[in-house]
Amino acid sequence: DTAVSQTPKYLVTQMGNDKSIKCEQNLGHDTMYWYKQDSKKFLKIMFSYNNKELIINETVPNRFSPKSPDKAHLNLHINSLELGDSAVYFCASSLSWGGTNYGYTFGSGTRLTVV
Amino acid sequence: AQSVTQPDIHITVSEGASLELRCNYSYGATPYLFWYVQSPGQGLQLLLKYFSGDTLVQGIKGFEAEFKRSQSSFNLRKPSVHWSDAAEYFCAVGTSGGGADGLTFGKGTHLIIQP
Numbered sequence: 001d002t003a004v005s006q007t008p009k010y011l012v013t014q015m016g017n018d019k020s021i022k023c024e025q026n027l028g029h030d031t032m033y034w035y036k037q038d039s040k041k042f043l044k045i046m047f048s049y050n051n052k053e054l055i056i057n058e059t060v061p062n063r064f065s066p067k068s069p070d071k072a073h074l075n076l077h078i079n080s081l082e083l084g085d086s087a088v089y090f091c092a093s094s095l096s097w098g099g100t101n102y103g104y105t106f107g108s109g110t111r112l113t114v115v
Numbered sequence: 116a117q118s119v120t121q122p123d124i125h126i127t128v129s130e131g132a133s134l135e136l137r138c139n140y141s142y143g144a145t146p147y148l149f150w151y152v153q154s155p156g157q158g159l160q161l162l163l164k165y166f167s168g169d170t171l172v173q174g175i176k177g178f179e180a181e182f183k184r185s186q187s188s189f190n191l192r193k194p195s196v197h198w199s200d201a202a203e204y205f206c207a208v209g210t211s212g213g214g215a216d217g218l219t220f221g222k223g224t225h226l227i228i229q230p
Contacts, residue, residue, distance in 0.1 A: 033217050041153075041203055045217040056217070090158065092217075104149070104209070104218060108158035 003027050006091050006107040013081055014115055021076045021110045023091030029105070030095060031055070032074035034066060037088040037109070049074050081114045088112070117142040117208045121221035128196050129229045136191040136224050138206030147209035148189040149218065150180055154202045162204075165189065176200070201228045 004025045013019050025032060034046040047066040048055045054066065063079045078085060091107040118141045128134050140146055150162040163174025170182040180191045189206060203225050207218040 035217075041223045043159075043205065043220040043223075045219075048217050103161065103164055105161075106151075106159040 003105050004091055004093055004107040006089075006110050008110060009108065010111050010113075012113045012115065015081055015083060017081050018077070018079045019081060019112070020078070021089055021091075021112070023074050023076070023107060025072055025091075025093040025105070027093055027095070027105060029093035030071065031093065032068065033092040033094070033104075034074065034076050035090040035092060035106075036060075037090060039087070043090070047074075047076075078112075081112075083114050086112055086114045117146065117210065117219045119206050119208050119219055119221035121204075121206055121224050123224045124222070125225045125227065127227040127229055130198055131195050134191075134193045134196045134200070134226070136204050136206075136226070138189045138191065138221060139187050140189060140206070140208045141187065142208055142210070144210070148180075148182060149207040149209065150174065150178070150189075150191050151205045151207060151220075152176075152202045153205065153223075159205070162191070196226075196228055198228045198230070201226055 007022045031050045033048045035043050036046050037043045046058055046060050049068045065077045066074055068074045088109045088111050090109045092104050094104045120139045122137050148165040151159040152162050153159050162178045163172045163180055165172045165182045172180050178193050180189055182189050203223045205223045206221040209218050
């Protein structure tokens with residue numbers, strides 16, 4: 001009954017490969033996000049999706065593409081992986097819109113290592 | 116754009132002693148404020164949040180935080196720390212206009228507990 005689940009938990013891959021990280025939430029939340037945590041533990045938002053629409057797209061490389069088949073899922077596809085993409089990626093969801101925010105729930109993270 | 120500053124990168128506290136972790140934010144309107152904790156290799160767990168109302172907020176694990184608008188601060192406190200409190204602590208600010216903008220995180224404070 002995990003609220004926000006990410007798979008895989010660990011991902012080791014070679015430079016140049018294409019990979020995907022999956023995220024699912026069973027909270028009925030209407031907005032989902034991807035965050036990147038770098039080696040210094042700094043967390044920065046990458047994308048958010050609300051009702052299947054991309055709301056914000058921070059200055060991330062276009063090799064990263066979020067895909068949301070439905071409101072409960074937000075997957076992250078990464079093409080042509082680079083060494084600098086190594087990080088922990090967190091999925092999150094929230095129930096909000098129209099001026100009220102009810103907080104955020106985070107997944108347990110996916111540690112991506114590019115070799 | 117909003118920002119969060121956590122002035123202390125590392126803090127060392129003796130077990131049983133009191134704790135205060137500092138957080139200052141910058142945001143033009145009423146902020147939504149959060150404290151998260153991240154244990155080694157784990158995801159982010161919400162400790163407490165402030166949306167409105169009483170400026171002293173109680174959270175889980177015996178933590179509390181006080182919102183001071185005049186000082187743009189949202190410091191986290193605990194009267195007596197336990198060894199299990201050793202972790203990374205993140206302060207975050209969300210916009211009051213809704214969840215689409217996601218959270219902006221501080222760079223975190225690493226808490227070390229001495230026996």
